[in-house]
Amino acid sequence: MPSPTQRVRAYHERTKHQPEQSAAGPQGLDWANQPEPFRTWADSETVDLPLWTATTEIPYDDCLRPGTVAAQPVNLESVAGLFEHSLGLAAWKSIGPERWALRCNPSSGNLHPTEGYLVCPNLAGLEGGVYHYTSPEHLLERRARPDPERWSRAWQELSQNQNQNQSQGVLVGLSSIHWREAWKYGERAYRYCQLDVGHAVGALSFAAAVLGWQTRWLEAWSDDNLIRLLGLPRSEAAKAPEEESPDLLLWIGPEVATSPPLSAPLLAGLRGATWEGEPNRLSAQRRDWNVIGEIAEACRVPPDPDPPTPDPPTPDPPAHRWSPGDLPPLPATGNAEALRLIRQRRSAQAFDGVTHMTAAAFYRMIDATLPRADVPPLAALGWEPRIHLLLFVHRVEDVPAGLYLLPRRPGVVETLRGALDPEHCWEPVEGAPDHLELRRLQTLDLRDLSAALCCRQDIAGDSAFSVGMVAELEEGLNQGPWWYRRLFWEAGALGQSLYLNAEAVGLRGTGIGCFFDDAVHRLMGLPDARFQSLYHFTVGGPIKDRRLATHPPYAHLKRVIPRKSETGRG
Numbered sequence: 001m002p003s004p005t006q007r008v009r010a011y012h013e014r015t016k017h018q019p020e021q022s023a024a025g026p027q028g029l030d031w032a033n034q035p036e037p038f039r040t041w042a043d044s045e046t047v048d049l050p051l052w053t054a055t056t057e058i059p060y061d062d063c064l065r066p067g068t069v070a071a072q073p074v075n076l077e078s079v080a081g082l083f084e085h086s087l088g089l090a091a092w093k094s095i096g097p098e099r100w101a102l103r104c105n106p107s108s109g110n111l112h113p114t115e116g117y118l119v120c121p122n123l124a125g126l127e128g129g130v131y132h133y134t135s136p137e138h139l140l141e142r143r144a145r146p147d148p149e150r151w152s153r154a155w156q157e158l159s160q161n162q163n164q165n166q167s168q169g170v171l172v173g174l175s176s177i178h179w180r181e182a183w184k185y186g187e188r189a190y191r192y193c194q195l196d197v198g199h200a201v202g203a204l205s206f207a208a209a210v211l212g213w214q215t216r217w218l219e220a221w222s223d224d225n226l227i228r229l230l231g232l233p234r235s236e237a238a239k240a241p242e243e244e245s246p247d248l249l250l251w252i253g254p255e256v257a258t259s260p261p262l263s264a265p266l267l268a269g270l271r272g273a274t275w276e277g278e279p280n281r282l283s284a285q286r287r288d289w290n291v292i293g294e295i296a297e298a299c300r301v302p303p304d305p306d307p308p309t310p311d312p313p314t315p316d317p318p319a320h321r322w323s324p325g326d327l328p329p330l331p332a333t334g335n336a337e338a339l340r341l342i343r344q345r346r347s348a349q350a351f352d353g354v355t356h357m358t359a360a361a362f363y364r365m366i367d368a369t370l371p372r373a374d375v376p377p378l379a380a381l382g383w384e385p386r387i388h389l390l391l392f393v394h395r396v397e398d399v400p401a402g403l404y405l406l407p408r409r410p411g412v413v414e415t416l417r418g419a420l421d422p423e424h425c426w427e428p429v430e431g432a433p434d435h436l437e438l439r440r441l442q443t444l445d446l447r448d449l450s451a452a453l454c455c456r457q458d459i460a461g462d463s464a465f466s467v468g469m470v471a472e473l474e475e476g477l478n479q480g481p482w483w484y485r486r487l488f489w490e491a492g493a494l495g496q497s498l499y500l501n502a503e504a505v506g507l508r509g510t511g512i513g514c515f516f517d518d519a520v521h522r523l524m525g526l527p528d529a530r531f532q533s534l535y536h537f538t539v540g541g542p543i544k545d546r547r548l549a550t551h552p553p554y555a556h557l558k559r560v561i562p563r564k565s566e567t568g569r570g
């Protein structure tokens, strides 16, 4: 029986796209069984969330400078803003009779497998408990109604353990419905779901930064405990809806938790809670992609020891060599407003093939991918970076076209050099800011090749630059097979940074999940699977599709004042 880590390696290999053969997927799309894009919990109490009306404009750059944005109190309005600007709708698009929603967070194929949950103590305007967020109606659906005394005791215990007032933050849990993605992408879908989780973490941490809040991933939660905390539907349940797989739990609030909220008191606080709601069925029939169930099982974060012991404190954030002061000011576009960028973020469908970006804009974008203490989105994940950027520079003023590498962890450059083709030149780049360890590997025109590598998608070559996110795969797996998920989360969070920074410099980005894995590795001269590219991204001057009409996200709600439903939505 292969070990979980061997199963992860095997999954990774079999889900590579090759120019001559794609990873196994459906032959054509089964439109009759296309999964519903929105999960709902029927017969649960609902809490309408107010739409954000604050008129204060927060400059995007301030969100990247810790301590600059005044912290908002934690209450119904601020939590509503947190969800609206991360997992909420950003627009509706239509062409003829077709109409579909876009959200602040992107998703492979716009399929949105990621679901969001709120776990909170009593807040002004919101009773404590566990809720599911549903974006089209911008409301919370009550999942767990804990015994009020027990729940307050649990949060009090947390505040004693942490020596701080726990209403200084909330927990947000993420889960994935793999079937939503597998319907279109088959076996490779598990990778895309993990990338989407990383994007959602990025989106939440930027939305939190607008509120002056911090976001921290809580490592010490096993998958089983997350299922219990969030009440996730499992396929073995009586009515067998589409299952949700636990992803992660985030602490979000004005105060950074010095140690993570403990699982034992919170789960004890839920003892005897009433669980509300029935999950909707997303498709009449679904095709089982067994490999997805197998990889999810291989990547499970193991159960806590029994009886549960206190969670260990979160490791100290990595020693950051980079300070916020390194951040170059926004070029050309000036001090863009954070919420405007968050709402206008879109994926480009096509690039014009002529737009050049300035070197300052380019350096700013890659600089923003470096981890810095308390700076979104990377501070949310907190671990030492395990992803490095392979840059295909096409149209950047004063930076010759060619292949470049940006190591994102101090000291890793020699390891990478030892692993890649010895023929690369590894020259430092003239004009690059000193703190970037950017290296030129080759000077050449890569426009056609980068499109070819990205499943022949022109957007990778018509851009100003494109990126491959190269992970230290073996190093990650040495820490446990579940690190496979985490590497994709890091890549997704990097993608979210690139999306928003592209908007900030007046350009547009697009995530690229479809690429020919080993062809990229051959270009780098990688002889083995120690390093693997997990995700690509491209940035350029977009061509607008004028056939599409755009509509505001929440015109159908006409709601500002919160309303608590009396009867539930049924």
Ligand SMILES: Cc1cc2nc3c(=O)[nH]c(=O)nc-3n(C[C@H](O)[C@H](O)[C@H](O)COP(=O)(O)O)c2cc1C
Residues within 6 Å of the ligand: 102, 103, 105, 106, 107, 108, 109, 110, 192, 195, 196, 199, 345, 346, 347, 348, 349, 457, 459, 510, 511, 512, 513, 514
């Ligand atoms: C993980 C991931 C992979 C993606 N892969 C591709 C891709 O290969 N090609 C492409 O054109 N767009 C790709 N996209 C962009 C999505 O199609 C896009 O996010 C989705 O349609 C929603 O549109 P929006 O980003 O404008 O909200 C990807 C997005 C994500 C998050």
